[in-house]
Amino acid sequence: MAAGPRRDTRGIVDAPDLFAHVRFRRREPAAALRPYLEHYWLIDWDLTEPYAAHVVPHPSVNLVLQRYGAGETPTERSGYAEVAGVDPGLFSRKLAGRGRVCGVQFRPGGFRPFAPEHDVGDLTGHRVDAAELLRLPPPVDAVLGPDDEDARVAALDAFLLALEPRPDPRATLAMAAVELVRTDRTVLRVDRLAQDTGLSARSLQRLFSAYVGVGPKWVILRYRIHEALERAGSDPAVDWARLAADLGYSDQAHLVRDFTATVGVPPTAFAPQP
Secondary structure (H helix, E strand, C coil): CCCCCCCCCCCECCHHHHHHHCEEEEECCCHHHCCCEEEEEEEEEECCCCEEEEECCCCCCEEEEEEECCCCCHHHHHCEEEEECCCCCCEEEEECCEEEEEEEEECCCCCHHHCCCCCHHHHCCCEEEHHHHCCCCCCHHHHHCCCCHHHHHHHHHHHHHHCCCCCCHHHHHHHHHHHHHHHCCCCCCHHHHHHHHCCCHHHHHHHHHHHCCCCHHHHHHHHHHHHHHHHHHHCCCCCHHHHHHHCCCCCHHHHHHHHHHHHCCCHHHHCCCC
């Protein structure tokens, strides 16, 4: 596993524009939590005009503690916590006024040890009150209140450690399988992934449904789209035909269709002007 939080912007639609409107950081969790967590992510904003943020989500469950400014509901003004299952589509949120969000991004497959009685597939596409799902209520005030960022991270660490996640061999296998898809660009088919993990295709499907929340084919496709989105935003001269071949597509048109269906616009819409 990589040391420290990821530094890429994969999944963020037009990351430079987002970072011009909000303050975005990633922080590393306590050592005992790192086998299960990608990172914490923190966003604060103070806007004179509303701004819409768009993200092509990772195949991850997130614990999201959030507080929004005047004009929102009383709950949003005081802060609340949700567990967000894997979002199958494009996630969009309009930000206005002042606000703060602190998120816990679990590794794909890494949430189940914190709520072992819940099938992760039941959360897919849903956002659930965290107090109803987890054994302890999240410390909303301690995480969203202080301006001391270290104190906020410490509060998240203490809460998650108190949930006492226990090693689960199937969670470990699920996390390793997804990591293989993310890091090995030659893994482009479910049968290849099944072979590499030593599972049958059916067993792999059941594992992903229970621990990741989406199927292995979906995960392979999502990481393809992340790669295409990253390239579209950074390389004005990207060769789409070559990229389609690199990502295992039969042709460029197939990549463009998948990208457009996921993001809502064709890949050329995000390519910077040379």
